[in-house]
Amino acid sequence: MHIAEGVAPVPVAAAGALVAAVGVTIGLRTMQDRQIPRAALMSAVIFLASLVLRLPFGPSSVHPLLNGLAGLILGWAAIPVFLVTLFLQALLFQYGGITTLGINTVTMGLPAVICYYLFNGYIRKKGTGRGGFLGGVAAGVTALVISFVLWAGALLLCGKHLAVIVGLALGPHLGLVLIEGLFTGFAVSFLSRVYPAIFEVPSGREGNGSA
Amino acid sequence: MSCVTHYTGNTCVHRLDPRTRLLVTLGFSLLMALSNHSGVLCVGVVIGMMLAALSRLPLKPLLKRLARVNLFMFILFLLVPVTFTGRTAFSVLSIDFSSEGLLWSTLITLKANAIVLVFAALVGTVEPMILGHAFFHLRVPAKLTHLFLFTLRYLDLFHHQYITLLRAMKARAFRPRMNLHSYRSYAFLLAMLLVRSLERSERIMAAMKCRGFKGKFHIITHFRFQRRDLIFCILSLAVGSILLGAIYLNIWRIW
Numbered sequence: 001m002h003i004a005e006g007v008a009p010v011p012v013a014a015a016g017a018l019v020a021a022v023g024v025t026i027g028l029r030t031m032q033d034r035q036i037p038r039a040a041l042m043s044a045v046i047f048l049a050s051l052v053l054r055l056p057f058g059p060s061s062v063h064p065l066l067n068g069l070a071g072l073i074l075g076w077a078a079i080p081v082f083l084v085t086l087f088l089q090a091l092l093f094q095y096g097g098i099t100t101l102g103i104n105t106v107t108m109g110l111p112a113v114i115c116y117y118l119f120n121g122y123i124r125k126k127g128t129g130r131g132g133f134l135g136g137v138a139a140g141v142t143a144l145v146i147s148f149v150l151w152a153g154a155l156l157l158c159g160k161h162l163a164v165i166v167g168l169a170l171g172p173h174l175g176l177v178l179i180e181g182l183f184t185g186f187a188v189s190f191l192s193r194v195y196p197a198i199f200e201v202p203s204g205r206e207g208n209g210s211a
Numbered sequence: 212m213s214c215v216t217h218y219t220g221n222t223c224v225h226r227l228d229p230r231t232r233l234l235v236t237l238g239f240s241l242l243m244a245l246s247n248h249s250g251v252l253c254v255g256v257v258i259g260m261m262l263a264a265l266s267r268l269p270l271k272p273l274l275k276r277l278a279r280v281n282l283f284m285f286i287l288f289l290l291v292p293v294t295f296t297g298r299t300a301f302s303v304l305s306i307d308f309s310s311e312g313l314l315w316s317t318l319i320t321l322k323a324n325a326i327v328l329v330f331a332a333l334v335g336t337v338e339p340m341i342l343g344h345a346f347f348h349l350r351v352p353a354k355l356t357h358l359f360l361f362t363l364r365y366l367d368l369f370h371h372q373y374i375t376l377l378r379a380m381k382a383r384a385f386r387p388r389m390n391l392h393s394y395r396s397y398a399f400l401l402a403m404l405l406v407r408s409l410e411r412s413e414r415i416m417a418a419m420k421c422r423g424f425k426g427k428f429h430i431i432t433h434f435r436f437q438r439r440d441l442i443f444c445i446l447s448l449a450v451g452s453i454l455l456g457a458i459y460l461n462i463w464r465i466w
Contacts, residue, residue: 004283005330006323010245028354033426036354037415040361041408044369047362049401052373056389066401073405084359091334091342092216094276097323098236098330099244161312164290179394186398187405195406 001065001151001169002086002104003158005097012157017102023079023109030076035202039074043081046070047088055179062176068143068184069136071112072120073191075201079109103154111146115139116201124199127192136188141181148173216272218336224266225336228440229345232333235447240326242451250463251454252321258450259328266332273331280327284320291316314466339363344432353427360428365411369404376400 008016031039046066054061070078083105089095096104119142123135152166191198219225224232243255263273292300295312302308337345343360347353380396387393457463 004323005280005326006244006319007283008244010241013244024355028352031354033354033357033424034416034420036357037361037412037419038409040358041365041369041412041415042405043358043362044365045401045404045408048366048369048373049404052370053397053401054387055397056387056393058389080355080358083355084362087359088339088362090330091339094279094327094331097280097326098240099326159315161291161295161315164294165286168286168290182391182394183398186395187402190399190402191405194402195409198405198409 001107001147001173002089002096003100003107003151003154005090005094005099007162008100008103008154008158012154013099013102015102016100016104016106016154020079020083020102020105020109023076023106023113024083027076027079027081027109030203031080032202035077038202039077039081040084042070042074043084046081047085050085050089051093055183057175057179062172062179064180064183065108065144065147065176066184067108067112067147068115068139068141068180069187071115071143072123072136072139072188073198073201074112075116075120075203076113077201078112078116079105082108082112107147107150107154110150111143114146115143118142120199120201123188123192124196127188127196127199130189132189132192133185136185137181139188140184141177143184144173144177144180217338218266218268218272218331219338220267220336222266223439224262224332226439227333227443228434228436229337229341230348230434231436231440231444232337233342233345233349235443236330236333238447238451239329242454243322243325246322246454246458247318248458248461248463249318249321249465251457252318252325253465254454255325256321256328259325259332262332263328266336268331268335276331277324277327280323281320284316284323287316287319288313341432344430345434347428347430348434357428365408369408372404372407373400376403 046069049066050063054063067078067082070081074081083101086096086101086104086108090097090101119135119139123132123139126132127135148169152169155162155166239255239258243252246252292308292310292312293306295309295315297309297311299307300310300313334342340360340363343356343363346356346359377400380400385393385396387397
């Protein structure tokens with residue numbers, strides 16, 4: 001769900017970049033130097049998963065977005081993480097692009113942060129039982145729906161006649177919601193049983209790391 | 212096997228300072244994004260092709276890259292002229308294609324291809340690690356640059372772990388299908404990678420602390436701004452201002 005290179009006119013691209021810059025600044029503020037390896041290694045895994053992980057879906061396959069999961073384990077740091085992964089995707093494979101980097105960062109990162117606030121506490125409290133799965137499903141579905149709405153909104157701002165593309169994308173994304181939800185649910189229930197500490201998102205204020 | 216590749220080579224483009232290449236690409240992309248001027252966009256595509264030829268980009272990966280962008284543009288061409296209201300250019304099976312829609316799609320396609328070509332030729336030829344160093348010199352926030360460098364450093368490692376885990380699953384007769392079992396197995400695979408990454412990140416941080424890490428990487432490779440960089444900068448600025456002038460004065464439009 002990227003906006004391709006060149007589609008966004010300057011005002012839309014600039015607005016996206018501005019919002020992304022604010023998000024990245026907050027994300028970097030909450031992340032201390034000693035937490036950078038943690039965020040970076042997860043960013044590597046997420047980048048990899050979005051590249052090689054193909055879930056069978058009908059005759060073809062889809063790749064999960066994973067921004068719900070990323071938000072749950074990274075919090076605000078998810079926005080700089082998505083900036084890095086999207087830049088790499090543009091650099092290496094031309095998914096998205098350099099002029100639409102800001103918009104795409106917002107469409108991926110903002111839902112992640114929203115999911116963090118909505119579901120992280122619930123999963124930490126109730127994660128070991130069925131709550132982990134349910135919380136994960138909720139996070140996956142919420143993140144995907146918000147991402148889709150942001151993406152569609154940005155595309156419509158780029159040109160009203162692009163509504164056709166949004167309409168066309170709506171069908172497959174209804175199926176994708178189901179898969180993304182289930183996938184995130186299974187992953188969260190696994191993580192909260194095997195390694196619950198992963199959901200304890202470090203916030204910048206605690207501890208006395210060398211800043 | 213590596214999933215982080217760049218276009219290696221030793222051409223005049225490769226020898227340019229990565230910082231200048233990054234800045235020129237940024238400026239060029241902005242200019243292209245800014246303009247709806249057919250002439251300027253055509254010149255942009257030509258510049259992109261020239262730079263791609265100069266840096267001897269391998270044809271197959273470049274075509275793949277362009278195909279990814281132009282697939283979307285193809286969809287635009289199919290859909291947008293139908294819904295764009297305007298004069299009818301031609302009709303197929305009594306579906307009207309408006310000329311305004313066709314022109315708009317053409318402009319976007321030119322724009323995208325110009326940016327992609329220049330980006331591939333100038334930035335795609337920088338080794339990603341060096342790109343990280345260029346970010347340092349261009350005052351990108353240190354934390355963001357660290358994040359970028361660490362991500363790059365561990366991509367391959369996790370790719371290998373992913374392959375190993377998947378092979379182990381396949382050895383146990385796992386066949387991906389569209390069912391709950393497959394989704395659950397893939398989810399557990401990803402979760403396992405995340406657990407490993409978290410544990411490894413703690414070991415890395417411990418090792419870095421042992422070596423006295425204070426939130427700063429000391430840069431060993433410094434870039435040297437040479438005469439060819441100066442020439443490249445002047446050339447880019449000249450071309451850029453001519454194009455900007457053409458947009459401003461509204462001359463040299465093709466349609």
